[in-house]
Amino acid sequence: MPQQVLGVVAPGRNEPVRVETITVPDPGPGEAVVRVQACGVCHTDLHYKQGGIGDDFPYLLGHEAAGIVETVGEGVTDVAPGDFVILNWRAVCGQCRACLRGRPWYCFDTHNARQRMTLPDGTELSPALGIGAFAEKTLVHAGQCTKVDPGVAPAAAGLLGCGVMAGIGAALNTGNVGRGDTVAVIGCGGVGDAAIVGARLAGAAKIIAVDIDDRKLDTARAMGATHAVNSRDTDPVEAVRELTGGYGADVVIEAVGRPETYAQAFYARDLAGTVVLVGVPTPDMTIELPLLDVFGRGGALKSSWYGDCLPSRDFPMLVDLHRQGRIDLGAFVTETIGLGDVEKAFARMHEGDVLRSVVVL
Template structure:
């Protein structure tokens, strides 16, 4: 039978979110219902609330989540009730041109549940990134569930569902950072600190953290930053070059996603170096660069989709690294909150007071 549970909904652009009753249907073919244990508060959820993704209101927010499979639909054979899973928004189809060419991390036809969740008056909800996990239960495609060890806390595991994976993957998969590289990361929020952690895991010899917030710069040291640049008092390009013998970094990761930070990243890299954009811009942003500079500097300019991850490969691996003590994913959790504290968490995010607020259910 369909279940009525509590969820966090954005009804209209810019309005405060509300905790309301929603209806979650029984899973259909290829679907699963997941009892959500924890869900991180991500900038992308705020983008949805502000209409920065699309205007398909009302939204059921939340996507950076872990939980336990409560039920599966017809034809689901690789999940069972009780499995501990991290939810992902790249459930690969296995059939599109990217998948057929052996590049499932770029799948162009990712799957979501086909049935809608609804408000109690029957209004269909748009789940954030096809997940909608600021809720006691959510309906997803079975392929959006990635099984990981249940020995890790849900509030830690769930962060792999978006921000931590995006940042670590930008360094380890998209760039990719190689042993001995110099790396600069512009923006030291959750994604930027994850990129720093990924660069350290990959063997970077120098990792330069750039931000305008001294608290975030101090936090970046916990993840492996070797040098700090306060962009309020120093030009990031000049500072990065001075720390790399005048050449620039081998890899520069823009974890902010603004034209000005992208330009800084572009000019702060060494000749034939790599720029990676993992910060999410808004649709109105435009970039101007002299084409001759794009040509003459060589190297690579890349955007990182979800850290170019393959969830079934990367999520269990990172959980195992956490369990081995090689990375401390718990460092990303600033506070644990309730469903009715999501709006306040957005305010803290705006003020730069948290790496991650995590809703615990």
Template sequence: MQQVRAVVAKAKGEPVTIETINIPDPGPGEAVVQVQACGVCHTDLHYREGGINDEFPFLLGHEAAGVVESVGEGVTEVAPGDFVILNWRAVCGDCRACDRGEPWYCFATHNATQKMTLEDGTELSPALGIGAFAEKTLVAAGQCTKVDPSARPAAVGLLGCGVMAGLGAAINTGNVGRGKSVAVIGCGGVGAAAIAGSALAGASKVIAVDVDDRKLEGATKLGATHTVNSKEKDAVEAIQALTDGNGADVVIDAVGRPETWKQAFYARDLAGTVVLVGVPTPDMKIPEIPLIDVFGRGGALKSSWYGDCLPSRDFPMLVDLYTQGRLDLDAFVTEEIGLDDVEAAFDKMHSGDVLRSVVLF
């Protein structure tokens, strides 16, 4: 066992604190990873606010990259010294999704069996089974995806959650391809990644929708061909006007609110696809839409969980595109901060000043 500094949320709505925590030696199927960088994601804030569950105290942080320090018995997929991105989809290999050849839907993903604890022995709940606002963390070995060690940890670590969610919502869930038109509603970190993914996939028209001109400017740098400030224009009408009155082939809702999902529904072309990747709160309901409109418009209404990614397939590919200069992951890193700055980074989320704050170790 060893001790490290880490960010812990002890109670609902209270500021996070820096604590000394205990990291067990890795057991069978586990790995200890020395964390090099970890992004500050809205999901971490949801944990602190009790929006995920009430299993306090939480060890926060999950968008991370680092180096494997040690592994437990039976681990063959990674070895000490490997540079890895941590993921929260360590596929089991034998659930019903894996058995039918769709491991990106795995229903029984692995986490570490042992628990990290506070100094007094209180067990910690690691965010998304990772807990990477810490100098080191204990994870299931399958949560470590080996990638090119020359890549910048602060940038590629973001593939661990938000950036992968957005890229995957476009490429994997939405099946965006050459010549398609795409609209993305909400241009924060996930929406901006959906725009980058759409451009990467060869979409001919990528329409960014937001209420913040700063985010729209950033979306243009990532590949948006058109922008719509929905405070000034009706989003549905604007998207239709930019697509010859038809609507976009794929509309991605990266906000996750009833009103934005309804905009996505009506802003798509006949037989078009709606992708919901923004995370709603439990109290939100699908807006009232005539069932004849659901039938008459055809197409697909999809949800995208983690961008329907398969880390072993997608992370190395995307890191290669990054190192080749074809995918600008650096654009998502607004600032690099220390472990003591996480609470301030949560405050910056509300102002819309950052795509991602990234903790460096």
């Protein structure tokens, strides 16, 4: 029977979030109810609250989550009650033209639960990225549940559900960073630092962190950056070129999502180098580049959707690397908080000293 639990709801554009009682229906065919153990506070949730992604208020926020499958609906075979899972927001369909061409990370018809969670008065909630995990329990499509080794802490594991996967995947999957490459990462928040971790995993010889905050640059060094550039004081394009023998980096990862930093990434790459945009812009942003420069420099300009990941492949692999001590997912957890602290966590995002606040239930 339907359950009533507590969840964090954004009632309207730029209104403070509040903890509300929500109704979670029994899972239907292909669906699962997950008892959430931890959920990271991602900047995307703030975008939802501000109305930067859509206007389908009220939103049930939260999407970087890990937890235990409680019940499953008819036809679900890949996960079962009791499984420890990371939730993902790109459950591939297996049938669209991208999937059929062997590129499921570009799936054009990803799955979400068909039913909606509601407020007690029946008002339907829009779950952030089809998940809505700032809640004691949530309803998702079973394909959004990726089973992983339960030996990893939920607060660390859940971050693979969005930001950490996006950054690591931007380096490994989208940027195809290789051994000996030079890499620059512009913007050293959680996603940028994850890109640094990904570049280190790939064997990059030089990893240049670029940011305007020395505290973030210190953290980037701890994550594996070999050099740091404060772009408030130094032209980042010239600095990256100077550190790469005058050529520019093989791969530049833009983790801010702004026109000015994208232009820096474009000019900071080597001829025939690669630019990866993983920072999320807002709908009003535009970029203008001389077309001759685009033509003359060659290489590749790529955007990275969710780190071009395949959750069933990448989540278990990265959890295994964490358990082997090769990456430290726990290093991304700055603080653990409760459901009632999400609004404060949004405010802390602007202070520059938080990689991730994580709601622990």
